[in-house]
Amino acid sequence: MANLLWLQGGACSGNTMSFLNAEEPSAVDLVTDFGINILWHPSLGVELGDNMKALMESCVSGETDLDIFVFEGSVVNAPNGTGEWNRFAGKPMKEWVRLLSDKAQFVVALGDCATYGGIPAMAPNPSESEGMQFLKRERGGFLGPDFVAKSGLPVINIPGCPAHPDWVTQILVAVASGRAGDLTLDEFQRPKTFFSSFTQTGCTRNMHFAYKVSATEFGQRKGCLFYDLGCRGPMTHSPCNRILWNRQSSKTRAGMPCLGCTEPEFPFFDLEPGTLFKTQTVMGVPKDLPTGVDKKGYIKLTGAAKAASPEWAEEDMFVV
Amino acid sequence: MSDSDDKIRKQAEKLLKDGLKTEVFPRAYTQEQIQDVLTRIRQSDGSLEQRLIIGGFTLYPIEDEDIEQACETCMYYLVHRRYCELPELDVPVEAEWSCRLWRI
Ligand code: SF4
Ligand code: SF4
Ligand code: SF4
Numbered sequence: 339m340a341n342l343l344w345l346q347g348g349a350c351s352g353n354t355m356s357f358l359n360a361e362e363p364s365a366v367d368l369v370t371d372f373g374i375n376i377l378w379h380p381s382l383g384v385e386l387g388d389n390m391k392a393l394m395e396s397c398v399s400g401e402t403d404l405d406i407f408v409f410e411g412s413v414v415n416a417p418n419g420t421g422e423w424n425r426f427a428g429k430p431m432k433e434w435v436r437l438l439s440d441k442a443q444f445v446v447a448l449g450d451c452a453t454y455g456g457i458p459a460m461a462p463n464p465s466e467s468e469g470m471q472f473l474k475r476e477r478g479g480f481l482g483p484d485f486v487a488k489s490g491l492p493v494i495n496i497p498g499c500p501a502h503p504d505w506v507t508q509i510l511v512a513v514a515s516g517r518a519g520d521l522t523l524d525e526f527q528r529p530k531t532f533f534s535s536f537t538q539t540g541c542t543r544n545m546h547f548a549y550k551v552s553a554t555e556f557g558q559r560k561g562c563l564f565y566d567l568g569c570r571g572p573m574t575h576s577p578c579n580r581i582l583w584n585r586q587s588s589k590t591r592a593g594m595p596c597l598g599c600t601e602p603e604f605p606f607f608d609l610e611p612g613t614l615f616k617t618q619t620v621m622g623v624p625k626d627l628p629t630g631v632d633k634k635g636y637i638k639l640t641g642a643a644k645a646a647s648p649e650w651a652e653e654d655m656f657v658v
Numbered sequence: 659m660s661d662s663d664d665k666i667r668k669q670a671e672k673l674l675k676d677g678l679k680t681e682v683f684p685r686a687y688t689q690e691q692i693q694d695v696l697t698r699i700r701q702s703d704g705s706l707e708q709r710l711i712i713g714g715f716t717l718y719p720i721e722d723e724d725i726e727q728a729c730e731t732c733m734y735y736l737v738h739r740r741y742c743e744l745p746e747l748d749v750p751v752e753a754e755w756s757c758r759l760w761r762i
Contacts, residue, residue: 645730645737
């Protein structure tokens with residue numbers, strides 16, 4: 339039996355919503371079949387007020403073993419580093435985060451806000467938000483760069499806005515069933531099993547990407563969304579086209595560009611009109627090129643690919 | 659489709675050969691410039707002439723910092739149909755033409 343405690347900081351509850359939609363295993367299966375004992379969760383916990391506080395205190399004192407601490411949402415430090423804007427059970431939430439992280443065997447940061455700061459940490463960051471062990475690309479965050487949980491692992495980052503239910507449940511199951519040793523994390527502490535490939539891996543528009551045929555409107559069934567609509571699929575690490583959403587589809591399959599929500603810099607847009615869902619260019623060349631491709635190579639490749647493109651690539655191949 | 663494409667392509671070519679003054683410069687490089695050109699096209703009468711003028715069309719590629727900006731390599735260009743699919747322009751073109759909305 340692995341005890342799990344889940345708290346929310348500067349969050350919209352999106353990751354909770356996503357988690358509650360999990361199937362195979364569902365949140366219930368985690369409890370009944372995988373030995374996860376949910377001590378408390380914002381939507382599932384039954385304790386209120388003093389009882390909730392007593393429960394957390396018993397985790398902090400060591401009376402109750404805390405195996406997995408999941409944190410969703412940013413760590414809020416405002417105003418002036420006090421964290422008073424986000425109080426919970428009698429103290430700033432950030433104090434609970436520190437106390438519980440020090441006691442937990444595993445600490446899981448869930449969603450972009452908890453991992454890297456996400457939307458709340460966008461400039462000018464009025465809530466003084468940061469992620470558990472990162473602020474955007476910079477290692478450190480609230481717990482500091484050297485933090486490791488009792489298991490010896492740093493914070494396990496499961497980014498996403500929100501994270502896919504399977505990313506969460508599979509990591510929780512791995513940890514609860516004693517297979518955490520199999521987890522390898524990348525430089526941003528994301529489990530490599532999910533975050534080594536790109537959103538583009540498995541995208542149905544790959545042929546259009548290869549032949550440089552562009553979609554010019556959302557939902558178009560032909561064309562790739564990289565050239566005009568700002569798709570970040572070629573430079574975003576996620577399994578969104580390998581582990582489908584609702585077991586059905588993905589953003590890019592449906593004709594909606596990837597926003598890069600699993601990368602530390604998300605959200606990438608700078609709030610200027612016309613910068614969202616639009617490929618940003620410098621003298622007509624995309625500002626952000628597919629990972630590992632340089633500008634010269636990109637221009638050469640595009641010329642050659644367009645010249646070689648077959649006629650069918652310009653037509654709608656997904657005919658009803 | 660291709661007959662009517664040919665007809666419009668020829669019209670465009672004739673207009674440009676006859677000396678239609680188009681706004682070749684400044685090239686639309688920044689997001690603001692692109693938006694500005696697109697908005698002006700949307701607000702124009704939408705005629706072929708206006709699209710050519712505001713789009714800054716030429717019958718030859720414009721070169722800037724060693725990059726040749728021809729329809730041929732532009733991501734809005736359909737190679738087989740010889741067509742510009744940018745919704746605001748939506749016009750048959752030739753591979754060696756160019757406009758200031760070029761992007762690769
Ligand atoms: S739509 Fe996006 S993910 Fe799909 S092939 Fe194009 S760039 Fe890649
Ligand atoms: S497709 Fe991109 S934006 Fe959408 S969930 Fe996947 S990584 Fe995030
Ligand atoms: S947008 Fe591209 S394809 Fe269209 S006319 Fe301009 S250069 Fe040619």
